[in-house]
Amino acid sequence: MAPAQNSISSKNVAVIGAGASGLIAARELHREGHTVVIFEREKQVGGLWIYSPTAESDPLGLHPRRPIVHSSVYESLRTNLPRECMGFRDFPFVPRVDDLSRDSRRYPSHREVLAYLQDFAREFKIEEMVRFETEVVRVEPVEGKWRVRSKNSSDLSDDEIFDAVVVCSGHYTEPYVARVPGIKSWPGKQIHSHNYRVPGPFKNEVVVVIGNFASGADISRDVAKVAKEVHIASRGREADTYEKLSVPTNNLWIHSEIETACEDGSIIFKNGKAVHADTVVYCTGYKYKFPFLETNGYMSIDDNRVEPLYKHVFPPALAPGLSFVGLPGMAIQFVMFEIQSKWVAAVLSGRVTLPSPEMMMEDLTASYTMLEALGIPKRHTHKLGKIQSKYLDWIAEECGCQLVEPWRKKQVDNGYGRLVSKPENYRDEWNDDDLIKEAYEDFASKKLISSLPSYFPES
Ligand code: FAD
Numbered sequence: 001m002a003p004a005q006n007s008i009s010s011k012n013v014a015v016i017g018a019g020a021s022g023l024i025a026a027r028e029l030h031r032e033g034h035t036v037v038i039f040e041r042e043k044q045v046g047g048l049w050i051y052s053p054t055a056e057s058d059p060l061g062l063h064p065r066r067p068i069v070h071s072s073v074y075e076s077l078r079t080n081l082p083r084e085c086m087g088f089r090d091f092p093f094v095p096r097v098d099d100l101s102r103d104s105r106r107y108p109s110h111r112e113v114l115a116y117l118q119d120f121a122r123e124f125k126i127e128e129m130v131r132f133e134t135e136v137v138r139v140e141p142v143e144g145k146w147r148v149r150s151k152n153s154s155d156l157s158d159d160e161i162f163d164a165v166v167v168c169s170g171h172y173t174e175p176y177v178a179r180v181p182g183i184k185s186w187p188g189k190q191i192h193s194h195n196y197r198v199p200g201p202f203k204n205e206v207v208v209v210i211g212n213f214a215s216g217a218d219i220s221r222d223v224a225k226v227a228k229e230v231h232i233a234s235r236g237r238e239a240d241t242y243e244k245l246s247v248p249t250n251n252l253w254i255h256s257e258i259e260t261a262c263e264d265g266s267i268i269f270k271n272g273k274a275v276h277a278d279t280v281v282y283c284t285g286y287k288y289k290f291p292f293l294e295t296n297g298y299m300s301i302d303d304n305r306v307e308p309l310y311k312h313v314f315p316p317a318l319a320p321g322l323s324f325v326g327l328p329g330m331a332i333q334f335v336m337f338e339i340q341s342k343w344v345a346a347v348l349s350g351r352v353t354l355p356s357p358e359m360m361m362e363d364l365t366a367s368y369t370m371l372e373a374l375g376i377p378k379r380h381t382h383k384l385g386k387i388q389s390k391y392l393d394w395i396a397e398e399c400g401c402q403l404v405e406p407w408r409k410k411q412v413d414n415g416y417g418r419l420v421s422k423p424e425n426y427r428d429e430w431n432d433d434d435l436i437k438e439a440y441e442d443f444a445s446k447k448l449i450s451s452l453p454s455y456f457p458e459s
Helices: 020-031 110-123 214-224 333-349 357-373 385-399 406-421 433-445
Strands: 012-016 035-039 135-142 145-151 157-162 164-167 189-192 206-210 229-233 242-244 252-255 258-261 266-269 274-276 279-282 300-302 305-307 322-324
Touching (some): 020 035, 214 229, 214 279, 406 433
Antiparallel strands (some): 135 145, 258 266, 300 305
8 A cells, every 4th residue: 555645635526427436436535534526417326227218319329419318227137246246345235124115136126226326325425415417518627626517407507626526427328339241231220238128129020139248148038038039149159159049939049240231131140140130239338438528638538448547547647636436347346436436535635645647657558568468459458357356456455445355256256157157047046155145244244234135045
């Protein structure tokens, strides 16, 4: 941990977004003694987890001035992680046995995650810090401080000066649409998973789903309930892949990636198979975008790399006044937000110091060189994969907070293993009761819970 040189100071901080990352950032900043204003363009807290039955009018989300629907949640979505390892550390995401309307499953629906985040905001009095229906339209440095321009629901704008800005605006709203050769002249319908809500519109259709990770695996199975046939195109598979998957409707296949889309409506896969499809659903991920940020060209996004960002949080020459919480894609999101937020709060108060901008840039350049040597494409800079645990431990040590609990890391690893190997039933069948027990014993020893869930394994 870098020891503080300065005396502890309290800052006036703007947080952009009241999703999971903004809520925990606000709590940590407040705990550290800072004054916090959260700007949130929606009417409530929860961000991505606020389900909207209406999607955007542009199904691929390509038009730059389209009206934005923030959430990418579909009606049938359940968490892709067990709830014990998903929640914030001192506010575990455990079933609410006092309220029968709540979803007590280990992998609950999106509504339960929203309810959990609302509980969290209430418990830590965070809503009092939020300016709802207020969108940040511009953020820029001015004489060592930050000017934040916001616009409220009456379209009135306001300029305010803050000591620091923490960006928590999320990155699952701007679709990345994979390139498919020939697609421009292909006559069918196309939609990105950001705008997928329910399977109904795909009734009796032949559907090609591109992508087979969390959303692709879910959406292909959801659509298969009503479609005639569903064909998944999976980039990670061998070129000759062609497999019928076991689903009750007997209408789901997995292929290698798409070779080309044709004018006659067919889609040809690299395995040589062709299907005449009605719709292509892109489950191909999202792009980073911070339309409000004006840094005189210092920061940029190139091939989905947000740069320069020391440890994915601080832009060296603008730190610590500007920081980002929640950028890396990793399994254990909420806990990552929590640890990054503690670091930001401690750096802003002067309790922890950052290296000089030159040293941060050196570290960053070395990490880019390493990615290149490992053959990791630039667009995957913020996907931490196997190094996520090391990354979190590094930040936790830097700001002197508790390392991620071993049971939590094991639950995440097991959970992701099951997601990949058993996409049909990983949410309802598991083999890590011992880790559930460990989690609840941990919560109980810290007096964070007073009762146990119904699926708690008997000892
Ligand atoms: P968001 O939840 O997107 O919140 C950002 C907030 O910022 C929003 O409320 C938005 O309105 C606001 N905002 C944006 N721009 C502005 C602006 N200019 N002015 C004012 N306000 C603004 N993670 C898990 O841990 N478990 C899961 O099971 C899981 N499932 C997922 C399923 C899907 C389909 C997706 C897309 C992601 C999933 N994730 C999951 C990851 C999930 O995104 C994170 O867990 C987390 O909820 C993201 O929180 P966030 O606060 O960073 O962003």
